[in-house]
Amino acid sequence: MKTVADIKEAISGATVCVLFGLGVFGCGSTAVNPVAGTASAGLKAGAGAAEIVFPSALFANPHAVEGFGGIIHDNPHARVMVLETNDKVAIVSLELVRTDADGIALVKDIVNRYTGTPKDRIWVHSNHTISTPHEPRDAALKRLWMGALEAALASAAQQAAASFQPATAGFGSGTSDVNVNRNVLMSDGQYHIGLDGTLPSNKTMTILRVNSRASGKPVGFILGYGIKPTAIDNAGQAAGVRQVSADVPGVACNMMEREFGAPTLFLMGASADQVPKYDAWRAVDNGNGDVTDNVDFYSQVGMDYIIQRMTALGTQMGTDAIAIAKGIATRDAAPTIAYGVTTFEWPNAEKNASTAVRVDAIRVGNAAFVGVKPEVDSVTGQQLRAAAARLGYAHVMLHSFVAGDAKYMPHAAAYTAPLTVEARKTGFAAGGAEELVARSIALLGSLGKAGKTSGL
Known part of the structure; x- marks a missing residue:
């Protein structure tokens, strides 16, 4: 059986099959943009951010939009960063629970129109922000939802285009202890969604800082961290009083933007099993094997308490992010x-x-x-980072919900009894996460040896 460590050579434009215990699976192809052989004129970058303002008419009937009653604690954002040297790419971060295919197409159309980034070079990521409504199926409600997304994206993309300028970049990492593994072993001998789980939790936060070459001031940031935005979660759903919010990472991004005056894109890391240290929608162990899943703590503690806990965690995450960002030297032009x-x-x-x-x-x-589309867990994220370091990559971040979403794809040990929550709900056979890591390493290798010369 091949392991991640065995796959060290670049694979470009080739068909690859890797043997695993299940048989021959994973046959696929790799398409890589050629890396320019000559020096570029230098990095250019631009970034923009705008609130996604859902109209009040969307919430006229709370039960038609998953119990959202029209109370907006804070508006979610659409954010865009464009980067260009020898290739031009755009990263879009949406503080939404998910984005369907038509929404992704809309986003790519808008970003391409205003920034000139090729559509196949536009990365569309939803943060899995539970405290926002899904794209409605009802045609009238869908038009309202899509209209809000379109307006925000147009504004953010235009800002990214207007701020596009010669820039320098740098990455930095630190820790933020606001997340926890949600798998808690309860009296029925099974893992359920809870707090203070003892399985692995990745506390590493990684930030890309991009500065203006002319002024030295920030153009924008990308913040990667392993946390599902679920402190508020589905609280108040049955009562029709769910509140719209960007949750814990939203607080952190807003703090970054106030501190630095530049857009901050949050990319949800390998977080299938990672939640805030407070989650208002979780299981309760009644003892003697009696476990109740999906308990809404709104009825017990009220929304004000839930918002307080969310804000405190978001403030800590924001404080940690600001400290990391201030320590990043942007040396690479x-x-x-x-x-x-x-x-x-x-x-x-x-x-x-x-x-x-x-x-x-x-x-x-x-x-x-x-x-990737599937929800991967923190173990897989750390496996990828360790393997990528052997290729010379100083920072590698694995993110779910890119170009859509798919079911859970946990690491192989999660399938061993007692199964984790992710393994019970998975859409994939065991070994998929390990194959994903192997393919990712091969892909990174095909993009060239990273080395240690770039100054990042």
Whole structure:
């Protein structure tokens, strides 16, 4: 059986099959943007942010929009960053629970129109912000939802285009202890969603800082951290009083923007099993094997308390992010930028069909963003980071909900009894996460040896 460590050579434009215990799976292809062989004129970058303002008419009937009653604690944002040296890419961060195919197409159209970024170089990521409404199925409500997204994206993309300028970049990492593994072993011998789980939790926060070459002031930031925005969660759903909010990461991004005066994009890391240290929608162990899942704590503690806990965690996350950002030196004026894509097939949980899994990677100097649709867990994220370090990458972040979303794809040990919450709800057979890491490493290798010369 091949391991991640075995896959060290670049794979470009080739078909690859990796053998695993389940048989021959994972046959797919890799498409890579060629890295320029000559020096570029230097990095250019621009960024923009705008609130997604849902109209009040969307919430006329709370039960038609998942119990949202029209109370807006804080508006979610759409944010865009454009980066260009030898390749031009755009990263879009949406503080939404998810974005369907039509929404993704809309986002790419808008960003392409205003920034000139090729559509196949636009990364669309939803933060899985539970405290925002899904795209409605009702046609009238859908038009209202899409209109809010379109207006925000147009504003953010225009800002990114207007601020596009010669820039320098740098990455930095630190820790933020606001998340926890949500898998709690309860009296029935099973893992349930709870607080203070003892399974692994990745506290590493990584930030890309981009500065104006002319002024030295920030153009924008990208903040990667492993946390699902679920402190408020579904609280108040049954009562029709759910509140719209960008939750814990939203507080942190807003703090960053006030501190530095520049857009801050949050990218949800490998967070299938990672939640804030407070979650208002979780299981309760009644003892003697009696466990109640999905308890709404709104009825017990009230919304004000829930908002207080969310805000406190967001403030801590924001404080940590600001400290990390202030320590980042933006020394690289011409980092190599490359966008690569690979796909592979993996069997579903029942092993009677397979699904194409797409992996997108953006290299920025000796760092990279890796994005997938499935929800991957913190173990997988740390496995990828460790393997990428052997290729010379100083910072590699794995993000779910890129170009859409898919079911959970936990690491192999999660399938061992007692199964984690993610393994019980998975849409994939065991081994998919390990294949994803192997494919991601091969893809990063095909984007070139990162080395330690870029200054990032």
